[in-house]
Amino acid sequence: MLFVRSPRVIFSLNGKRTRTNAHPMKRLLDVLREDCGLTGTKEGCGEGECGACTVLLNGAPVNSCLVPLVHAAGSRVTTIEALGGRHRLQRAFVEHGGAQCGICTPGMIMAAIALGPRPSIEGIRAGLAGNLCRCTGYSSIYRSIADASRRALVRPAQKHAAFERRARRAR
Amino acid sequence: MLGSISNRQATWFVHKFRRADLLRSADEETLMLGSISNRQLFQPRSLTDALSMLRDEGPLVPMAGCTDLYVALNFGTLDDTRFLNLWPLDSLRRIEMRGDVLSIGALATYTDMRRSPLVQKILPMLVAAAREIGGVQVQNRGTLGGNVANGSPAGDTLPVLAAADVVVVLRSAADMRRVPFSEYYTGYRRSVLGPGELIVAFEFRKLHGRQWFRKVGTRAAQAISKVVMAAVAGDPPRIAVGSVAPTVVRLPSTEAALGRGASIDEARQILLEEIAPIDDARSTAEYRQRVAANLLARFWNDSFITKSRRTRNL
Numbered sequence A: 001m002l003f004v005r006s007p008r009v010i011f012s013l014n015g016k017r018t019r020t021n022a023h024p025m026k027r028l029l030d031v032l033r034e035d036c037g038l039t040g041t042k043e044g045c046g047e048g049e050c051g052a053c054t055v056l057l058n059g060a061p062v063n064s065c066l067v068p069l070v071h072a073a074g075s076r077v078t079t080i081e082a083l084g085g086r087h088r089l090q091r092a093f094v095e096h097g098g099a100q101c102g103i104c105t106p107g108m109i110m111a112a113i114a115l116g117p118r119p120s121i122e123g124i125r126a127g128l129a130g131n132l133c134r135c136t137g138y139s140s141i142y143r144s145i146a147d148a149s150r151r152a153l154v155r156p157a158q159k160h161a162a163f164e165r166r167a168r169r170a171r
Numbered sequence B: 001m002l003g004s005i006s007n008r009q010a011t012w013f014v015h016k017f018r019r020a021d022l023l024r025s026a027d028e029e030t031l032m033l034g035s036i037s038n039r040q041l042f043q044p045r046s047l048t049d050a051l052s053m054l055r056d057e058g059p060l061v062p063m064a065g066c067t068d069l070y071v072a073l074n075f076g077t078l079d080d081t082r083f084l085n086l087w088p089l090d091s092l093r094r095i096e097m098r099g100d101v102l103s104i105g106a107l108a109t110y111t112d113m114r115r116s117p118l119v120q121k122i123l124p125m126l127v128a129a130a131r132e133i134g135g136v137q138v139q140n141r142g143t144l145g146g147n148v149a150n151g152s153p154a155g156d157t158l159p160v161l162a163a164a165d166v167v168v169v170l171r172s173a174a175d176m177r178r179v180p181f182s183e184y185y186t187g188y189r190r191s192v193l194g195p196g197e198l199i200v201a202f203e204f205r206k207l208h209g210r211q212w213f214r215k216v217g218t219r220a221a222q223a224i225s226k227v228v229m230a231a232v233a234g235d236p237p238r239i240a241v242g243s244v245a246p247t248v249v250r251l252p253s254t255e256a257a258l259g260r261g262a263s264i265d266e267a268r269q270i271l272l273e274e275i276a277p278i279d280d281a282r283s284t285a286e287y288r289q290r291v292a293a294n295l296l297a298r299f300w301n302d303s304f305i306t307k308s309r310r311t312r313n314l
């Protein structure tokens, strides 16, 4: 017997279970923007060259213009909206002028998120080699990411110090 | 925009239920997904299932990481309307030893290969090639099977596979065959792969001698090669070049010359007779010849220097 199911695709979008009846071969980029209303993910080239459409698929950066919706079925999709505007990377991009026109920025930040802790400048360059920017000349982008990762290391240390202070007071 | 899609969707449902009666399927778990306008997607649950779909519903275009396919679809240069989704077939992702043969599944991505301790140990030149393909986003999706099936003469893994004398494992519903890489391509973007067949794996024997890989393009990342060379400093050496002919080529005369101790200048001359590159959008024939000859010298020099250093250290 043939088992035909509705073509509904279910995936986790920024931690929320999401169902869509969009065509399974529709580009994930278009599903996010048109069907899910998340327009933070941008289209630059539509051919995998520029990385503006970068999202995380099960934690790994991919070009959503080259991902058919069906490849996200049952997977975790993370977009720039998950960061909520106050993430340390977003703040660093503002402070260091890492964004000018801003079209490449969501993709840059999603690729940067996937870099390991405390990436070297070479690590940042290699991790962002698939992301093009026509405005900034890249240096301010690398600076933003390096600075944000320094803060990420400082913060747990500060938290720890605060915890110890509290613990001392309790004693 | 949304309206037009849902209209299409509505037609699709009708289509699906009519079609369901007609579908003969080998596997009751089979899912058939739909199409925007005229696109149909077949969703197999296993390799066997995929192969029966190819046999019964073919011709179908296999979909792996889609880094070539979706570029063509997005630009409307691909007319095909019927697709077979390979991506969920995890059995094609395995990288493992089978006896003394390293088997890499067709769906292994560049990231999978870069991270695999087996590939790092046995085929460092494949890791080197994977590292230079596209950017991280493309490496997370692009597969070895896709690179070979796509068959661009500039495909960066192809010289590696040629230098390693890989065996390509092909499966159809009825059959399985092992094709030596030297017999896989029959012309520009043409191969022995039949319409009912899939590439399922690549089998590598261990190589003796230091492995070497070098890609020359306009920039380090995200650039298609102008010339790409993979080589093994064995006895005799093995040398393969991409982007200098309609398909990737081995250089048997150059290999033999170096093997019998010819000077590098002599070997460069022989190489120039062995390749016949063309002018195209990315480069010129003359540039490619010079670069290929220089790469040969670089390979030989790198291998020689390391060899003498090693001797000194002993």
Ligand SMILES: Cc1cc2nc3c(=O)[nH]c(=O)nc-3n(C[C@H](O)[C@H](O)[C@H](O)COP(=O)(O)OP(=O)(O)OC[C@H]3O[C@@H](n4cnc5c(N)ncnc54)[C@H](O)[C@@H]3O)c2cc1C
Binding pocket: A047, A048, A049, B061, B062, B063, B064, B065, B066, B067, B068, B069, B070, B071, B086, B106, B107, B132, B133, B134, B135, B138, B141, B142, B143, B144, B145, B146, B147, B148, B149, B150, B154, B155, B156, B157, B197, B198, B199, B200, B222, B223, B224, B225
């Ligand atoms: C921005 C960008 C940069 C790139 N840079 C490089 C580069 O530097 N070097 C390079 O070599 N390539 C590069 N590519 C091309 C591409 O990434 C590779 O060719 C990749 O390996 C294709 O694999 P895929 O899984 O994405 O194939 P897909 O796009 O899914 O498929 C490609 C073709 O192979 C067929 N196919 C796939 N798997 C099988 C199978 N198992 N059996 C039979 N047929 C199959 C498909 O039907 C299709 O015709 C780049 C692409 C992009 C978009």
Ligand code: FES
Binding pocket: A042, A043, A044, A045, A046, A047, A048, A049, A050, A051, A052, A053, A054, A063, A064, A065, A066
């Ligand atoms: S829009 Fe996807 S890579 Fe440019």
Ligand code: FES
Binding pocket: A098, A099, A100, A101, A102, A103, A104, A105, A132, A133, A134, A135, A136
């Ligand atoms: S800020 Fe304009 S493209 Fe990068």
